[in-house]
Amino acid sequence: MDFVAIDFETANEKRNSPCSIGIVVVKGGEVVEKLHYLIRPQEMRFMPINIGIHGIRPAMVKDAPEFPEVWEKIKNYFPNSTVVAHNASFDISVLRKTAELYDIELPSFQYICTMKLAKNFYLGLQDAKLNTVNDFLDYKFIHHDALYDALACSNILLKVSEELKTTDIQEVADITGLVMGYVDCKGYSSCSLKGRAIRTSNKTYYYKRENNAENYNREAFKNEVVVFTGKLNSMSRDQAMTLVRRLGGATGGTVTKKTTILVTNMKNIQGLRREEMSTKLRKATDYKAKGQDITLLNEEEFLEMRYSRTGPTYTLQL
Template identity: 50%
Template structure:
């Protein structure tokens, strides 16, 4: 299966405040590439978000804003693409709200949410990324580091594909935004 797992971290509670993004590219069920970037959200940081991910305003001062990053990644978000995220409603809304803040039309793309696949396929105490990784023996290095989280998300889906097969996973696919 081919897909890209992605993860955002935000500067504050607003969905258009992306301050980091990571993509983990999977082709033929193998991780083949990764991208990580800090993003200058051009907005205030909330201390609660900093406490979660450790990204501070001074760390993103010289980073691109999302409109500068988008041309390099937009080909991963097309109607033919499969995009995977752990808690996809959050990450997809961050993408769309951030694009809208730059007057860029949000794309339509296919999504699988590994929270939903995990909830359906496993009987775990919760469906948090770190809980699932621990139960599937996936090394989640630094939770809330976008690159580590996107890698873990990709590995979760790869394990699910291996254990349950693509036919069990395909019904979880939907188009974002929902039509």
């Protein structure tokens, strides 16, 4: 089985703003090459929500090459290849829109989306996100790092093909009810679901109770008013707010003078410039500078607080 897995991270809401790419080359079912490049977007505008997802900041790419220079290094991996991506509609769109921005003519290649593949093949999953599927497959990786995401994407296709006992990607698509996508100099056709899979996985999804029933400290957030900014990786915003309230705290939708904790998905908060912060984080920083007792936590620090105070514990179901 031969293919090329790719993953892009973008600086802002525009698809033509890639700031990194990960590429994994698979030959004969084995990873033979791994590449990762930081990319300087033509428009050096980074949105806080994007920084919160992948952690890449303007200072990290200011000396990086723009896409045309990176393309010269990677373009030979694409012609007449099978390209694999998770949520391929995003990554293929980034490639197409960026090529359009720089007047680059893309070669012909077919592609398959492992998110749609997993959705049809692994029945019963709560969703088909990259981390959800790979957690189900017991594959650990660093999410939202372009190279590791490309490796995780590769893992899904390899596991599906292994279970189906075929190394033919077209056959994998046919069995799982997918139509392969295609890109050439004239345009593209999307990878789509044409119906239910002929065969589905024998692997059974089970609800991982250990992630949802913990001996937490029932007073971990006592007297705290907690506000969240950015998307959490470990749980939904609603679950996080429920957790705080069940552990003795209160939650808010915006930062006010009553806020005592702001939880952000940003890492290395102290190194952020003001324009890289979300509105809530800027407001919390301003209150803190004026003397308000407000603690800024990243997601990992927030999760540690579940156990951080002495007192009775109990099993919490989310």
